[in-house]
Amino acid sequence: xxxxxxxxxxxxxxESLNQLSDTIRLRMMRVLCLHELSVGELIRVIQIxxxxxxxxxxxxxxxxxxxxxxxxxxxxxxxxLDELPATMRGIWLAVRDDLDRDADAQGDDQRVRSVLxxxxxxxxxxxxxxxGEWDEVRNDLFGRHxxxxxxxxxxxxxxxxxxxxxxxxxxxxxxxxWVERVVAVDRSREMLExxxxxxxxxxxxxxxxxxxxxxxxxxxxxxxxxxxAVCMLVIHHLAEPIExxxxxxxxxxxxxxxxxxxxxxxxxxxxxxxxxxxxxxxxGFSEGEIxxxxxxxxxxxxxxxxxxxxxxxxxPPLFAAVAxxxx
Numbered sequence: 574x575x576x577x578x579x580x581x582x583x584x585x586x587x588e589s590l591n592q593l594s595d596t597i598r599l600r601m602m603r604v605l606c607l608h609e610l611s612v613g614e615l616i617r618v619i620q621i622x623x624x625x626x627x628x629x630x631x632x633x634x635x636x637x638x639x640x641x642x643x644x645x646x647x648x649x650x651x652x653x654l655d656e657l658p659a660t661m662r663g664i665w666l667a668v669r670d671d672l673d674r675d676a677d678a679q680g681d682d683q684r685v686r687s688v689l690x691x692x693x694x695x696x697x698x699x700x701x702x703x704x705g706e707w708d709e710v711r712n713d714l715f716g717r718h719x720x721x722x723x724x725x726x727x728x729x730x731x732x733x734x735x736x737x738x739x740x741x742x743x744x745x746x747x748x749x750x751w752v753e754r755v756v757a758v759d760r761s762r763e764m765l766e767x768x769x770x771x772x773x774x775x776x777x778x779x780x781x782x783x784x785x786x787x788x789x790x791x792x793x794x795x796x797x798x799x800x801x802a803v804c805m806l807v808i809h810h811l812a813e814p815i816e817x818x819x820x821x822x823x824x825x826x827x828x829x830x831x832x833x834x835x836x837x838x839x840x841x842x843x844x845x846x847x848x849x850x851x852x853x854x855x856x857g858f859s860e861g862e863i864x865x866x867x868x869x870x871x872x873x874x875x876x877x878x879x880x881x882x883x884x885x886x887x888x889p890p891l892f893a894a895v896a897x898x899x900x
Contacts, residue, residue, distance in 0.1 A: 589661050590637040593668070596677075597621060598629050602665065603672045604681055605639055607649040608689065617884045618684040632805050637661065654879055676843040680882070680890045687884045725751045731798040737789055737821065738807030742768030746777050748803070755782045756799060762786050788819035794824045800831025806891075809838055809855045818870040824899050832898035834872060836863070840879060844857035863894050872896035 593599060600619055603768045604610065610618065616626035630650060635641045641657065644651045652663060660734040672678060725747060728734075732752045734848050736745045739757040745768065748755050772779055787793040789807065802821050808814040818836075825832050839857035860877050867875050874897040882890050 586664070589636070589664055592632060592638065593664065595629070597625070598633055598679055599668065599672060600675075600681055600874055601629060601633065602638060602773045603669065603678070604685060605650055605667065606652040606654065606665075608685055609642070610685075610688070611649050614692070615650065616686055619700055620684070620887055621876050626861045631641060638665075666858045675822050676841065678844070679840060679879070680698045683882050684878060684884060687881050689882075691884060721748060729800070729830060732831055733798070735792075735794065735799045735802040735821075736823060737792070737802055737804040737817075739768055740764055740805075742772050744803050744805055745782060746772055746775065747784060749777050749779075750873055753781065756794065757782060757787055758787055758789070758792065758794070760786065760788050766884075787816075789820060792820040792824055797822050797826035797828075799824050800826060800829055801833040801835070803835045805837045806839070808836070809853050809857060811850070812854050814855070815866045815869060818866050818872075822871045827900070834867075834894075834896050836867075836882075836894040836896070837891055839888070840890045840892050843891065857889055858892075860892070867894065867896045871899050873899035 591746070593602065595711045596617060599600070601615060604615065604618055612623070612626060612630060615630070616623055619626065621629075630639065634641060634650070637658070638652065638661065639650045640653050642651070652665075657665065726788060728748070728751045730752060733754040733756065733760060734752050735747050735756045736748065737758050739745050741760045741764065742757060745755050745757045749772070751850075757765065758766060759768070765786060769779065769782075769784050772782070785793060788813065802825060804817075804821065808817060811817055821834050821836075825834065831842070841857040841859045841862075845856070847856060863877060864875055875894065876896070877892055878892055880891045
């Protein structure tokens with residue numbers, strides 16, 4: 574005799590709890606409780622492979638936790654709270670609020686907004702047929718990044734800018750056409766040589782770029798020698814980032830409207846693998862930590878924004894902190 578298939582309402586409490594005993598499925602439930610998403614959209618939000626996402630969704634669907642809705646060739650999933658059996662609804666309500674405080678929640682929410690924004694851009698019903706077509710034509714003709722690069726023209730052309738922890742020179746390359754001087758600083762001589770060679774290969778003018786070897790905790794630059802400084806994805810490697818931020822304050826001058834620091838790094842997260850495989854000293858930073866360190870170093874007018882992540886990225890969300898020297 575074959576086992577009779579039971580409906581979700583016939584499952585025991587233990588069986589229902591077991592279906593939610595996985596962090597990925599809990600994150601899926603939280604997101605689908607707020608938004609109706611396709612499989613492809615959901616796996617980009619949760620950042621897991623297609624096969625894993627389909628497996629988790631199948632279990633949740635068979636257990637009655639999520640409902641499906643077909644629109645043409647696409648299938649969308651959601652959690653409809655009022656349609657859950659009473660026991661399952663009670664279980665979900667007991668854990669739902671705690672998930673909002675989970676370290677992964679902020680990243681999931683950011684990626685949901687990106688996915689929904691991308692869906693809207695592709696929808697002729699939202700933007701109008703011709704506007705949607707123009708976006709695609711424009712991207713095909715000119716790429717997706719010309720707007721970002723053109724906006725760098727708002728920088729004061731008299732500024733001297735320090736690219737701190739310059740690595741392969743990505744920021745130096747972008748800043749070079751727009752400012753009077755760029756000082757590219759990195760602790761690795763090999764990295765600096767590679768950056769200089771790369772910039773020459775991409776036909777970037779380098780006669781106004783100075784490549785300087787040095788530690789961020791003891792910058793070999795004179796006090797007040799630059800108008801602005803940028804530091805991209807570096808301070809999470811430093812045991813004492815406050816020392817480097819203090820050095821950034823020291824080298825800045827507020828003449829010519831300068832005295833500006835742009836600091837980009839990872840939002841606080843819980844992926845311990847980053848410590849083991851990449852040597853990260855910090856698992857990102859909270860807004861409070863960054864505000865405190867910038868304030869202690871002598872910065873004011875602090876603004877911090879979480880950057881909208883690329884839906885194809887796999888890392889934690891990033892923030893950009895902008896601060897000015899305090900007199």
